[in-house]
Amino acid sequence: MRLSHMDEFSFIQSIRPKYYKQSSVIKGIGDDGAIVKPPFDSDLVMATDTMVNNIHFSLDYMTFEDVGYRVLAANLSDLAAMGSSPLYYLVNITSPKYMTNSNLKRIIDGMKELAGQYKMDLIGGDTTSGNELVITVTVLGSLPNSKYRLxxxxxxxxxxxxxxxxxxxxxxxxxxxxxxxxxxxxxxxxxxxxxxxxxxxxxxxxxxxxxxxxxxxxxxxxxxxxxxxxxxxxxxxxxxxxxxxxxxxxxxxxxxxxxxxxxxxxxxxxxxxxxxxxxxxxxxxxxxxxxxxxxxxxxxxxxxxxxxxxxxxxxxxxxxxxxxxx
Missing domain, CATH: 3.90.650.10 (PurM-like C-terminal domain)
Known part of the structure:
Protein backbone atom coordinates (compact mmCIF):
# COMPACT_ATOMS: atom_id res chain seq x y z
CA MET A 1 0.00 0.00 0.00
CA ARG A 2 1.43 3.34 -1.00
CA LEU A 3 1.25 6.49 1.05
CA SER A 4 -1.69 8.73 0.21
CA HIS A 5 -1.26 10.73 -2.99
CA MET A 6 -1.06 14.06 -1.16
CA ASP A 7 1.36 12.70 1.45
CA GLU A 8 3.68 11.23 -1.17
CA PHE A 9 3.43 14.25 -3.44
CA SER A 10 4.22 16.69 -0.63
CA PHE A 11 7.08 14.50 0.57
CA ILE A 12 8.63 14.31 -2.90
CA GLN A 13 8.34 18.06 -3.30
CA SER A 14 10.00 18.59 0.08
CA ILE A 15 13.09 16.52 -0.82
CA ARG A 16 13.43 17.55 -4.46
CA PRO A 17 16.75 19.41 -4.86
CA LYS A 18 16.73 22.93 -6.25
CA TYR A 19 19.63 22.03 -8.52
CA TYR A 20 21.91 19.05 -9.24
CA LYS A 21 25.60 19.13 -8.37
CA GLN A 22 26.55 16.57 -11.03
CA SER A 23 26.36 18.00 -14.55
CA SER A 24 25.77 14.45 -15.79
CA VAL A 25 22.21 14.43 -14.35
CA ILE A 26 19.85 15.02 -17.27
CA LYS A 27 16.62 14.29 -15.39
CA GLY A 28 16.35 13.65 -11.66
CA ILE A 29 13.35 13.57 -9.30
CA GLY A 30 9.94 14.34 -10.79
CA ASP A 31 9.45 11.76 -13.55
CA ASP A 32 9.01 8.00 -13.80
CA GLY A 33 12.75 7.53 -13.91
CA ALA A 34 16.05 9.38 -13.71
CA ILE A 35 18.32 9.98 -16.70
CA VAL A 36 22.07 10.37 -16.31
CA LYS A 37 24.90 10.57 -18.80
CA PRO A 38 27.64 8.14 -17.67
CA PRO A 39 30.95 9.90 -16.97
CA PHE A 40 33.33 9.95 -19.91
CA ASP A 41 36.10 7.32 -19.86
CA SER A 42 34.73 5.76 -16.65
CA ASP A 43 32.78 2.69 -15.67
CA LEU A 44 29.58 3.02 -13.65
CA VAL A 45 29.51 1.13 -10.32
CA MET A 46 26.19 0.34 -8.60
CA ALA A 47 25.49 -0.97 -5.09
CA THR A 48 22.34 -1.31 -3.00
CA ASP A 49 21.52 -2.21 0.57
CA THR A 50 18.38 -2.55 2.70
CA MET A 51 18.27 -1.71 6.41
CA VAL A 52 15.48 -2.36 8.91
CA ASN A 53 14.73 -0.60 12.21
CA ASN A 54 15.84 -2.56 15.30
CA ILE A 55 17.98 -4.85 13.13
CA HIS A 56 20.44 -2.58 11.32
CA PHE A 57 19.80 0.61 13.33
CA SER A 58 17.73 1.74 16.31
CA LEU A 59 15.70 4.86 16.92
CA ASP A 60 16.19 4.20 20.64
CA TYR A 61 19.55 5.97 20.47
CA MET A 62 19.62 7.46 16.97
CA THR A 63 17.86 10.48 15.53
CA PHE A 64 16.10 10.26 12.18
CA GLU A 65 19.01 12.24 10.70
CA ASP A 66 21.46 9.72 12.16
CA VAL A 67 19.54 6.89 10.52
CA GLY A 68 19.70 8.52 7.09
CA TYR A 69 23.39 9.32 7.47
CA ARG A 70 24.25 5.79 8.57
CA VAL A 71 22.27 4.00 5.87
CA LEU A 72 23.92 6.05 3.13
CA ALA A 73 27.36 5.64 4.74
CA ALA A 74 27.02 1.85 4.55
CA ASN A 75 26.30 2.07 0.83
CA LEU A 76 29.17 4.48 0.21
CA SER A 77 31.47 1.99 1.93
CA ASP A 78 30.50 -0.53 -0.75
CA LEU A 79 31.47 1.99 -3.43
CA ALA A 80 34.77 2.61 -1.64
CA ALA A 81 35.49 -1.13 -1.65
CA MET A 82 35.05 -1.07 -5.41
CA GLY A 83 37.43 1.88 -5.79
CA SER A 84 34.56 4.07 -6.92
CA SER A 85 33.82 7.77 -6.40
CA PRO A 86 30.15 8.57 -5.48
CA LEU A 87 27.83 10.28 -7.97
CA TYR A 88 24.12 9.64 -7.31
CA TYR A 89 21.76 7.81 -4.99
CA LEU A 90 18.13 6.65 -4.91
CA VAL A 91 16.05 5.98 -1.79
CA ASN A 92 13.06 3.68 -1.18
CA ILE A 93 11.38 3.93 2.23
CA THR A 94 8.71 1.69 3.73
CA SER A 95 7.23 3.58 6.69
CA PRO A 96 4.94 2.46 9.54
CA LYS A 97 1.90 4.48 10.64
CA TYR A 98 3.77 6.45 13.29
CA MET A 99 6.10 7.99 10.68
CA THR A 100 5.18 11.44 9.43
CA ASN A 101 6.39 13.26 6.35
CA SER A 102 8.51 15.36 8.70
CA ASN A 103 10.18 12.20 10.08
CA LEU A 104 10.87 10.94 6.56
CA LYS A 105 12.31 14.27 5.51
CA ARG A 106 14.66 14.20 8.51
CA ILE A 107 15.96 10.81 7.32
CA ILE A 108 16.60 12.29 3.87
CA ASP A 109 18.23 15.34 5.47
CA GLY A 110 20.70 13.03 7.23
CA MET A 111 21.55 11.44 3.90
CA LYS A 112 21.94 14.83 2.26
CA GLU A 113 24.37 15.91 4.98
CA LEU A 114 26.71 13.04 4.07
CA ALA A 115 26.01 13.20 0.33
CA GLY A 116 26.93 16.87 0.30
CA GLN A 117 30.49 16.00 1.30
CA TYR A 118 30.90 14.17 -2.02
CA LYS A 119 28.62 16.31 -4.23
CA MET A 120 26.23 13.38 -4.63
CA ASP A 121 22.77 13.94 -6.07
CA LEU A 122 19.50 12.34 -4.94
CA ILE A 123 17.89 11.39 -8.27
CA GLY A 124 14.89 9.25 -7.33
CA GLY A 125 13.11 6.81 -5.06
CA ASP A 126 9.74 5.72 -3.70
CA THR A 127 7.72 5.56 -0.49
CA THR A 128 5.26 2.90 0.70
CA SER A 129 3.42 2.02 3.91
CA GLY A 130 4.30 -1.06 5.97
CA ASN A 131 4.70 -2.48 9.45
CA GLU A 132 8.38 -1.60 9.93
CA LEU A 133 10.67 1.24 8.95
CA VAL A 134 12.69 -0.18 6.05
CA ILE A 135 15.14 1.88 3.99
CA THR A 136 16.72 0.76 0.73
CA VAL A 137 19.42 2.92 -0.81
CA THR A 138 20.97 2.44 -4.24
CA VAL A 139 24.20 4.29 -4.98
CA LEU A 140 26.03 4.85 -8.24
CA GLY A 141 29.63 5.87 -8.64
CA SER A 142 32.33 6.26 -11.26
CA LEU A 143 35.41 4.09 -11.66
CA PRO A 144 38.07 5.72 -13.87
CA ASN A 145 40.53 3.90 -16.09
CA SER A 146 39.21 0.42 -15.27
CA LYS A 147 40.99 0.42 -11.89
CA TYR A 148 38.92 -2.49 -10.58
CA ARG A 149 39.41 -3.27 -6.87
CA LEU A 150 37.92 -6.76 -6.82
Missing amino acids: RSSARLNDIVFVTGNLGESGYGLKLLQSNVEHHYFNQKHIRPSPRIDFVDATTNVKRMCLNDISDGLSSELYEIAEASKVSIAIDWAEVPFHDEMASLDHTELRKLTLSSGEDFELVGTCSDEDWNKIREVCDQHQIKVTQIGQVIDDMTTQPTVYINEYGKRKRLNREGYKHGKN
Whole structure:
Protein backbone atom coordinates (compact mmCIF):
# COMPACT_ATOMS: atom_id res chain seq x y z
CA MET A 1 0.00 0.00 0.00
CA ARG A 2 1.43 3.34 -1.00
CA LEU A 3 1.25 6.49 1.05
CA SER A 4 -1.69 8.73 0.21
CA HIS A 5 -1.26 10.73 -2.99
CA MET A 6 -1.06 14.06 -1.16
CA ASP A 7 1.36 12.70 1.45
CA GLU A 8 3.68 11.23 -1.17
CA PHE A 9 3.43 14.25 -3.44
CA SER A 10 4.22 16.69 -0.63
CA PHE A 11 7.08 14.50 0.57
CA ILE A 12 8.63 14.31 -2.90
CA GLN A 13 8.34 18.06 -3.30
CA SER A 14 10.00 18.59 0.08
CA ILE A 15 13.09 16.52 -0.82
CA ARG A 16 13.43 17.55 -4.46
CA PRO A 17 16.75 19.41 -4.86
CA LYS A 18 16.73 22.93 -6.25
CA TYR A 19 19.63 22.03 -8.52
CA TYR A 20 21.91 19.05 -9.24
CA LYS A 21 25.60 19.13 -8.37
CA GLN A 22 26.55 16.57 -11.03
CA SER A 23 26.36 18.00 -14.55
CA SER A 24 25.77 14.45 -15.79
CA VAL A 25 22.21 14.43 -14.35
CA ILE A 26 19.85 15.02 -17.27
CA LYS A 27 16.62 14.29 -15.39
CA GLY A 28 16.35 13.65 -11.66
CA ILE A 29 13.35 13.57 -9.30
CA GLY A 30 9.94 14.34 -10.79
CA ASP A 31 9.45 11.76 -13.55
CA ASP A 32 9.01 8.00 -13.80
CA GLY A 33 12.75 7.53 -13.91
CA ALA A 34 16.05 9.38 -13.71
CA ILE A 35 18.32 9.98 -16.70
CA VAL A 36 22.07 10.37 -16.31
CA LYS A 37 24.90 10.57 -18.80
CA PRO A 38 27.64 8.14 -17.67
CA PRO A 39 30.95 9.90 -16.97
CA PHE A 40 33.33 9.95 -19.91
CA ASP A 41 36.10 7.32 -19.86
CA SER A 42 34.73 5.76 -16.65
CA ASP A 43 32.78 2.69 -15.67
CA LEU A 44 29.58 3.02 -13.65
CA VAL A 45 29.51 1.13 -10.32
CA MET A 46 26.19 0.34 -8.60
CA ALA A 47 25.49 -0.97 -5.09
CA THR A 48 22.34 -1.31 -3.00
CA ASP A 49 21.52 -2.21 0.57
CA THR A 50 18.38 -2.55 2.70
CA MET A 51 18.27 -1.71 6.41
CA VAL A 52 15.48 -2.36 8.91
CA ASN A 53 14.73 -0.60 12.21
CA ASN A 54 15.84 -2.56 15.30
CA ILE A 55 17.98 -4.85 13.13
CA HIS A 56 20.44 -2.58 11.32
CA PHE A 57 19.80 0.61 13.33
CA SER A 58 17.73 1.74 16.31
CA LEU A 59 15.70 4.86 16.92
CA ASP A 60 16.19 4.20 20.64
CA TYR A 61 19.55 5.97 20.47
CA MET A 62 19.62 7.46 16.97
CA THR A 63 17.86 10.48 15.53
CA PHE A 64 16.10 10.26 12.18
CA GLU A 65 19.01 12.24 10.70
CA ASP A 66 21.46 9.72 12.16
CA VAL A 67 19.54 6.89 10.52
CA GLY A 68 19.70 8.52 7.09
CA TYR A 69 23.39 9.32 7.47
CA ARG A 70 24.25 5.79 8.57
CA VAL A 71 22.27 4.00 5.87
CA LEU A 72 23.92 6.05 3.13
CA ALA A 73 27.36 5.64 4.74
CA ALA A 74 27.02 1.85 4.55
CA ASN A 75 26.30 2.07 0.83
CA LEU A 76 29.17 4.48 0.21
CA SER A 77 31.47 1.99 1.93
CA ASP A 78 30.50 -0.53 -0.75
CA LEU A 79 31.47 1.99 -3.43
CA ALA A 80 34.77 2.61 -1.64
CA ALA A 81 35.49 -1.13 -1.65
CA MET A 82 35.05 -1.07 -5.41
CA GLY A 83 37.43 1.88 -5.79
CA SER A 84 34.56 4.07 -6.92
CA SER A 85 33.82 7.77 -6.40
CA PRO A 86 30.15 8.57 -5.48
CA LEU A 87 27.83 10.28 -7.97
CA TYR A 88 24.12 9.64 -7.31
CA TYR A 89 21.76 7.81 -4.99
CA LEU A 90 18.13 6.65 -4.91
CA VAL A 91 16.05 5.98 -1.79
CA ASN A 92 13.06 3.68 -1.18
CA ILE A 93 11.38 3.93 2.23
CA THR A 94 8.71 1.69 3.73
CA SER A 95 7.23 3.58 6.69
CA PRO A 96 4.94 2.46 9.54
CA LYS A 97 1.90 4.48 10.64
CA TYR A 98 3.77 6.45 13.29
CA MET A 99 6.10 7.99 10.68
CA THR A 100 5.18 11.44 9.43
CA ASN A 101 6.39 13.26 6.35
CA SER A 102 8.51 15.36 8.70
CA ASN A 103 10.18 12.20 10.08
CA LEU A 104 10.87 10.94 6.56
CA LYS A 105 12.31 14.27 5.51
CA ARG A 106 14.66 14.20 8.51
CA ILE A 107 15.96 10.81 7.32
CA ILE A 108 16.60 12.29 3.87
CA ASP A 109 18.23 15.34 5.47
CA GLY A 110 20.70 13.03 7.23
CA MET A 111 21.55 11.44 3.90
CA LYS A 112 21.94 14.83 2.26
CA GLU A 113 24.37 15.91 4.98
CA LEU A 114 26.71 13.04 4.07
CA ALA A 115 26.01 13.20 0.33
CA GLY A 116 26.93 16.87 0.30
CA GLN A 117 30.49 16.00 1.30
CA TYR A 118 30.90 14.17 -2.02
CA LYS A 119 28.62 16.31 -4.23
CA MET A 120 26.23 13.38 -4.63
CA ASP A 121 22.77 13.94 -6.07
CA LEU A 122 19.50 12.34 -4.94
CA ILE A 123 17.89 11.39 -8.27
CA GLY A 124 14.89 9.25 -7.33
CA GLY A 125 13.11 6.81 -5.06
CA ASP A 126 9.74 5.72 -3.70
CA THR A 127 7.72 5.56 -0.49
CA THR A 128 5.26 2.90 0.70
CA SER A 129 3.42 2.02 3.91
CA GLY A 130 4.30 -1.06 5.97
CA ASN A 131 4.70 -2.48 9.45
CA GLU A 132 8.38 -1.60 9.93
CA LEU A 133 10.67 1.24 8.95
CA VAL A 134 12.69 -0.18 6.05
CA ILE A 135 15.14 1.88 3.99
CA THR A 136 16.72 0.76 0.73
CA VAL A 137 19.42 2.92 -0.81
CA THR A 138 20.97 2.44 -4.24
CA VAL A 139 24.20 4.29 -4.98
CA LEU A 140 26.03 4.85 -8.24
CA GLY A 141 29.63 5.87 -8.64
CA SER A 142 32.33 6.26 -11.26
CA LEU A 143 35.41 4.09 -11.66
CA PRO A 144 38.07 5.72 -13.87
CA ASN A 145 40.53 3.90 -16.09
CA SER A 146 39.21 0.42 -15.27
CA LYS A 147 40.99 0.42 -11.89
CA TYR A 148 38.92 -2.49 -10.58
CA ARG A 149 39.41 -3.27 -6.87
CA LEU A 150 37.92 -6.76 -6.82
CA ARG A 151 37.97 -9.41 -4.08
CA SER A 152 39.38 -11.77 -6.67
CA SER A 153 42.52 -9.67 -7.25
CA ALA A 154 44.70 -10.94 -4.37
CA ARG A 155 47.97 -12.62 -5.38
CA LEU A 156 50.65 -14.73 -3.70
CA ASN A 157 52.97 -12.68 -1.43
CA ASP A 158 50.65 -9.68 -1.43
CA ILE A 159 50.67 -7.40 1.61
CA VAL A 160 47.40 -7.55 3.58
CA PHE A 161 46.38 -4.20 5.08
CA VAL A 162 43.50 -2.37 6.76
CA THR A 163 42.52 1.27 7.04
CA GLY A 164 41.86 2.95 10.39
CA ASN A 165 41.21 1.07 13.62
CA LEU A 166 39.03 -2.00 14.05
CA GLY A 167 36.25 -2.76 16.51
CA GLU A 168 35.32 0.84 17.26
CA SER A 169 31.77 0.59 15.88
CA GLY A 170 31.13 -2.63 17.80
CA TYR A 171 32.47 -1.08 20.98
CA GLY A 172 30.37 2.03 20.38
CA LEU A 173 27.25 -0.14 19.99
CA LYS A 174 28.05 -1.97 23.23
CA LEU A 175 28.35 1.35 25.07
CA LEU A 176 25.12 2.66 23.54
CA GLN A 177 23.22 -0.47 24.57
CA SER A 178 24.61 -0.03 28.08
CA ASN A 179 23.57 3.66 28.13
CA VAL A 180 27.21 4.72 28.44
CA GLU A 181 28.01 8.10 26.89
CA HIS A 182 31.31 8.19 25.00
CA HIS A 183 31.05 10.59 22.10
CA TYR A 184 33.93 9.19 20.04
CA PHE A 185 32.91 5.52 20.14
CA ASN A 186 29.17 6.26 20.05
CA GLN A 187 29.64 8.31 16.88
CA LYS A 188 31.81 5.61 15.31
CA HIS A 189 28.72 3.39 15.37
CA ILE A 190 26.03 5.99 14.66
CA ARG A 191 27.83 8.02 11.99
CA PRO A 192 30.66 5.97 10.46
CA SER A 193 32.90 7.54 7.82
CA PRO A 194 33.11 5.59 4.54
CA ARG A 195 36.66 5.43 3.18
CA ILE A 196 36.11 7.52 0.08
CA ASP A 197 39.22 9.45 1.13
CA PHE A 198 41.29 6.29 0.67
CA VAL A 199 39.79 5.74 -2.79
CA ASP A 200 40.60 9.28 -3.88
CA ALA A 201 44.16 9.01 -2.57
CA THR A 202 45.00 5.69 -4.25
CA THR A 203 43.71 6.12 -7.81
CA ASN A 204 47.23 5.65 -9.20
CA VAL A 205 47.81 2.27 -7.54
CA LYS A 206 48.04 -0.40 -10.24
CA ARG A 207 46.44 -3.42 -8.60
CA MET A 208 44.59 -3.62 -5.34
CA CYS A 209 42.06 -6.03 -3.87
CA LEU A 210 39.55 -4.41 -1.50
CA ASN A 211 36.65 -5.41 0.74
CA ASP A 212 34.76 -3.23 3.19
CA ILE A 213 34.59 -4.36 6.82
CA SER A 214 30.85 -4.52 7.31
CA ASP A 215 30.56 -8.06 8.73
CA GLY A 216 33.86 -8.30 10.63
CA LEU A 217 37.50 -8.69 9.60
CA SER A 218 37.55 -12.50 9.69
CA SER A 219 34.51 -12.77 7.43
CA GLU A 220 35.85 -10.22 4.95
CA LEU A 221 39.25 -11.96 4.78
CA TYR A 222 37.56 -15.26 3.97
CA GLU A 223 35.61 -13.56 1.17
CA ILE A 224 38.91 -12.37 -0.33
CA ALA A 225 40.61 -15.76 0.14
CA GLU A 226 37.75 -17.63 -1.50
CA ALA A 227 37.30 -15.19 -4.39
CA SER A 228 41.06 -15.13 -5.11
CA LYS A 229 41.64 -18.83 -4.36
CA VAL A 230 44.43 -18.06 -1.89
CA SER A 231 45.20 -18.43 1.79
CA ILE A 232 45.97 -15.52 4.06
CA ALA A 233 47.89 -15.18 7.33
CA ILE A 234 47.51 -12.17 9.63
CA ASP A 235 49.35 -11.23 12.82
CA TRP A 236 47.28 -10.46 15.91
CA ALA A 237 50.01 -8.14 17.19
CA GLU A 238 49.56 -5.91 14.11
CA VAL A 239 45.75 -5.57 14.22
CA PRO A 240 45.10 -1.86 14.94
CA PHE A 241 42.68 -0.70 17.64
CA HIS A 242 42.10 2.44 19.67
CA ASP A 243 44.33 2.97 22.73
CA GLU A 244 41.29 3.20 25.00
CA MET A 245 40.30 -0.34 24.02
CA ALA A 246 43.63 -1.81 25.13
CA SER A 247 42.38 -2.28 28.70
CA LEU A 248 39.47 -4.49 27.58
CA ASP A 249 39.43 -8.19 28.39
CA HIS A 250 41.45 -10.03 25.74
CA THR A 251 38.52 -12.20 24.64
CA GLU A 252 36.29 -9.16 24.23
CA LEU A 253 38.98 -7.15 22.42
CA ARG A 254 39.64 -10.05 20.06
CA LYS A 255 35.92 -10.41 19.31
CA LEU A 256 35.49 -6.69 18.68
CA THR A 257 38.46 -6.32 16.34
CA LEU A 258 38.17 -9.61 14.45
CA SER A 259 34.44 -10.35 14.38
CA SER A 260 32.33 -7.28 15.11
CA GLY A 261 31.11 -5.48 12.05
CA GLU A 262 30.09 -2.12 10.67
CA ASP A 263 33.42 -0.36 11.10
CA PHE A 264 33.18 0.32 7.34
CA GLU A 265 36.94 0.43 7.15
CA LEU A 266 38.65 -1.34 4.24
CA VAL A 267 40.75 -4.48 4.17
CA GLY A 268 42.84 -5.14 1.09
CA THR A 269 45.88 -6.68 -0.53
CA CYS A 270 48.51 -5.33 -2.89
CA SER A 271 52.08 -5.91 -4.06
CA ASP A 272 55.12 -4.70 -2.09
CA GLU A 273 55.67 -1.96 -4.68
CA ASP A 274 52.09 -0.71 -4.47
CA TRP A 275 52.14 -0.94 -0.67
CA ASN A 276 54.94 1.61 -0.62
CA LYS A 277 52.82 3.92 -2.80
CA ILE A 278 49.78 3.42 -0.60
CA ARG A 279 51.68 4.21 2.58
CA GLU A 280 53.16 7.34 1.02
CA VAL A 281 49.89 8.81 -0.27
CA CYS A 282 47.98 7.85 2.87
CA ASP A 283 50.61 9.55 5.00
CA GLN A 284 50.20 12.67 2.86
CA HIS A 285 46.42 12.59 3.36
CA GLN A 286 46.60 11.58 7.04
CA ILE A 287 44.84 8.26 6.44
CA LYS A 288 45.86 5.48 8.79
CA VAL A 289 46.82 2.21 7.03
CA THR A 290 48.39 -0.82 8.71
CA GLN A 291 50.00 -3.96 7.32
CA ILE A 292 48.47 -6.90 9.19
CA GLY A 293 49.59 -9.92 7.18
CA GLN A 294 50.37 -11.55 3.85
CA VAL A 295 48.88 -13.74 1.15
CA ILE A 296 50.72 -17.02 1.61
CA ASP A 297 49.36 -19.47 -0.96
CA ASP A 298 47.78 -19.21 -4.42
CA MET A 299 47.52 -22.95 -5.17
CA THR A 300 45.24 -24.08 -2.33
CA THR A 301 42.03 -25.99 -3.00
CA GLN A 302 40.73 -24.91 0.39
CA PRO A 303 41.24 -21.15 0.88
CA THR A 304 41.95 -20.52 4.55
CA VAL A 305 42.69 -17.57 6.81
CA TYR A 306 45.24 -18.03 9.59
CA ILE A 307 46.20 -15.87 12.53
CA ASN A 308 49.66 -15.75 14.12
CA GLU A 309 49.10 -15.28 17.84
CA TYR A 310 51.64 -15.60 20.65
CA GLY A 311 54.11 -17.50 18.48
CA LYS A 312 51.59 -19.96 17.07
CA ARG A 313 49.72 -20.05 13.77
CA LYS A 314 46.15 -21.32 13.84
CA ARG A 315 43.09 -21.17 11.65
CA LEU A 316 41.04 -18.01 12.17
CA ASN A 317 37.39 -18.83 12.73
CA ARG A 318 34.99 -17.16 10.35
CA GLU A 319 32.81 -15.20 12.76
CA GLY A 320 30.91 -12.37 11.14
CA TYR A 321 28.68 -9.76 12.74
CA LYS A 322 25.03 -10.75 13.12
CA HIS A 323 22.66 -7.81 12.75
CA GLY A 324 20.40 -7.27 15.70
CA LYS A 325 22.64 -9.24 18.07
CA ASN A 326 25.51 -8.28 20.38
